[in-house]
Amino acid sequence: MSEQEIALSPTRPYLARAIYEWICDNQLTPYLLVDATQPNTTVPVQYVKDGQIVLNIAPHAVHQFHMSNDAITFSARFGGVSQNLYVPLAAVMGVYARENGQGLFFDPNEYDNISEEHNQEQNTISSSEPEPEKKKPSLRILD
Template sequence: MSEQEIALNPARPYLVRAIYEWICDNQFTPHLLVDATQPHTNVPVQFVKDGQIVLNIAPHAVHQLHMSNEAITFSARFGGVSQNIYVPLAAVMGIYPRENGRQGLFFDPSEYDNVTEQAPENQESTPNPTTPEKKKPSLRILD
């Protein structure tokens, strides 16, 4: 078989997990650069600037961080309000330490062009962040 016939999984999820571990092992603060315009991306829209958002994913800043081959999920507080975050791996533009942004890893945006995207499981379809849907405020008690 030639290389063209073999469908390889994108390397991005593996590299994100590895760089995240390296950043944490070196006592730095991992930040994720996200393209908030990608489908199914659920991030706090009020903090999106030019279609992008930078998320602090340090262990002390997030709750229930999970990095799968499809997405990065966690909950965190934004402006004092806890929110569930869903970032498909196709939306991850880079991961880097806040203390030294040059030693991170940034990705080719076309890597996911030929990958079939599926709607996330257990995740409602979210509107595009550029047109936020107004919701009634709600209060939720977290354990």
């Protein structure tokens, strides 16, 4: 198989988790730089400036923090009001320490090809014939 045939997953979720852990292990404050204009991004819009928002994701500042390969989810307080946030990994622009700015900033085009491939897959699925209805499983007692 050539390199073009192998579809590799993006490195961003793995690197973001590693940098987040490194920042926390060094007792620094992890900040998340987010492109709030990306689809399906749920952040408090009143704090968005120039299409971006910086979020404090320190363990003491957030609740129910989860970083998967697809998104970062957590709840946090803004102006005293708890809000649930959803940040797709494609919207993550960087993870860095507030105190010294060390961290990692990502290639903004990393997900361009992936979203195109996903759209092509969705078009292929929707244009193909509908799947036949499957029979429900059943049990039968044999003597």
